[in-house]
Amino acid sequence: MAIEKRYExxxxxxxxxxxxxxxxxxxxxxxxxxxxxxxxxxxRSFNIDGIWEDVCADCQDTVQYKRGTATAADDFGGLI
Ligand SMILES: [Zn+2]
Numbered sequence: 001m002a003i004e005k006r007y008e009x010x011x012x013x014x015x016x017x018x019x020x021x022x023x024x025x026x027x028x029x030x031x032x033x034x035x036x037x038x039x040x041x042x043x044r045s046f047n048i049d050g051i052w053e054d055v056c057a058d059c060q061d062t063v064q065y066k067r068g069t070a071t072a073a074d075d076f077g078g079l080i
Pocket of ligand 1 (some may be wrong): 019059
């Protein structure tokens, strides 16, 4: 679960972190808000060999491609 707690001076907040590329998006006051907003930011959870990874929109194509579930791999061929 790549929702991480961050500190900014005295403030604390939560952010979404992609388990693939490490990109951070969002700024949430509490953990539950981050969970609720995850989908809105394009993040999805994948169970990869028994480990849950949160993956940003940019990385989802590579995950699906590796798992052999992509049907449009050719469409993304230039990006991989
Ligand atoms: Zn990513």
